[in-house]
Amino acid sequence: MDGNDEQNCIDRVLRGEVNAFGTLVERYQKPIFNLMYRMAGSSDKAADLTQETFIRAYQKLEHFHPGKKFFPWLYSIGLNLARDFARKKTWNPEAGPTMNPESFSGCNSPGDQHDRMCESLEFLRLEKALGELPLIYREALILRYHDECSMRDIAATLNLSVSAAKMRVHRGLDMLREQYKGGTHEPQKRSF
Amino acid sequence: MSRKKDPSEQYFRDSSAKSDNTVNEKDKDVDLLALKRLLYRMPDREAPAGLAQSILSSLEPKTVPAWLRIYRWTLRPRTVTFQPLKLLPTAMVILVGLAIAFQFGPWRKDPGSVDPRQASLIPITFTLSYPKAESVSLIGSFNQWNPAGHKMHRTGDLNTWVLELRLPEGRHEYAFLVDGKMVVPDQSSPFYQSDGFGNRNSVLFVGRDEPANI
Numbered sequence: 356m357d358g359n360d361e362q363n364c365i366d367r368v369l370r371g372e373v374n375a376f377g378t379l380v381e382r383y384q385k386p387i388f389n390l391m392y393r394m395a396g397s398s399d400k401a402a403d404l405t406q407e408t409f410i411r412a413y414q415k416l417e418h419f420h421p422g423k424k425f426f427p428w429l430y431s432i433g434l435n436l437a438r439d440f441a442r443k444k445t446w447n448p449e450a451g452p453t454m455n456p457e458s459f460s461g462c463n464s465p466g467d468q469h470d471r472m473c474e475s476l477e478f479l480r481l482e483k484a485l486g487e488l489p490l491i492y493r494e495a496l497i498l499r500y501h502d503e504c505s506m507r508d509i510a511a512t513l514n515l516s517v518s519a520a521k522m523r524v525h526r527g528l529d530m531l532r533e534q535y536k537g538g539t540h541e542p543q544k545r546s547f
Numbered sequence: 548m549s550r551k552k553d554p555s556e557q558y559f560r561d562s563s564a565k566s567d568n569t570v571n572e573k574d575k576d577v578d579l580l581a582l583k584r585l586l587y588r589m590p591d592r593e594a595p596a597g598l599a600q601s602i603l604s605s606l607e608p609k610t611v612p613a614w615l616r617i618y619r620w621t622l623r624p625r626t627v628t629f630q631p632l633k634l635l636p637t638a639m640v641i642l643v644g645l646a647i648a649f650q651f652g653p654w655r656k657d658p659g660s661v662d663p664r665q666a667s668l669i670p671i672t673f674t675l676s677y678p679k680a681e682s683v684s685l686i687g688s689f690n691q692w693n694p695a696g697h698k699m700h701r702t703g704d705l706n707t708w709v710l711e712l713r714l715p716e717g718r719h720e721y722a723f724l725v726d727g728k729m730v731v732p733d734q735s736s737p738f739y740q741s742d743g744f745g746n747r748n749s750v751l752f753v754g755r756d757e758p759a760n761i
Contacts (some may be wrong), residue, residue, distance in 0.1 A: 384602075388592065413609075448686050481585050496586060528579055536578075
């Protein structure tokens, strides 16, 4: 789906076709759900926050500027909701990523299982390190290196200049490295 | 989910065994590259099944005023595409139309008409008798004392240098530049003006009643 298709969907929604919004939901529910999961640490809460994000985007859809990209706009709405959620929530340091034993069930041999387990541990370690970063740095890194967004889109999402977005990504990567290596620094106080 | 094993990740598996905390810049670059790859490959969680349907079922159809839809339509960027070959006939028609308009329209120039600016200029013939000169140029306030383009020509008897110019009405100062180095005033001019450097410039008053030959 390119920008024109998205714009057509939005035009149809504004003409009263609710189902046209479904195309946008299907397209972007996964990154928004993952954003919320990183924040909430629970599938149920992440689903609630994802739903709230899309409903809020739907309500404000006539304010979306034609010609801009939809995803950064939607993501910035999600980020605001995530910040609100984080302010209300008491952070539980024990809550964090967990390993899903089902992810090893398809392995054919003990060697495969070992590799998969090591890989999963790597990702768990990465998620834990990401979880220790402030939201703005964490999401800048996810947008850049996981969702492969351009710096311009990241800047639009985080409401920054492009140079500030570059700085945020650069600094976030350094902070993630420190957290990932672990042991040398105390986890930072979470800030949003 | 099967993934290709990334060799750079091995670095992190062994990194805890490093006792040396002074990591040089090269090590840092390796760390960062490995982190970027891990971030790229980090698996996503799937959104719960039925989430999209749940979202849509909670939405009411929007009623946006027509003026807002029109306003948004005007804001929407558009891409114009064209094929040069298909555009060629249109371009030809436009060019022919323009040619006809300039040929027969109000912009057409009458061959018999005279440029009003040229009509207001008065022809003046400058002459200098200097048989020994190799070259003579006319310099003056009308050409910013620049000899280029104002070279005088010998007459048939080779004694006199001549140049005809069209000058606007008013006062003009001038002199002759002989052989590119010697400034000679016009001996036949009754009026002179010092140039402040020890030379004299001739002064010419051009009007409808003035004689046309100097």
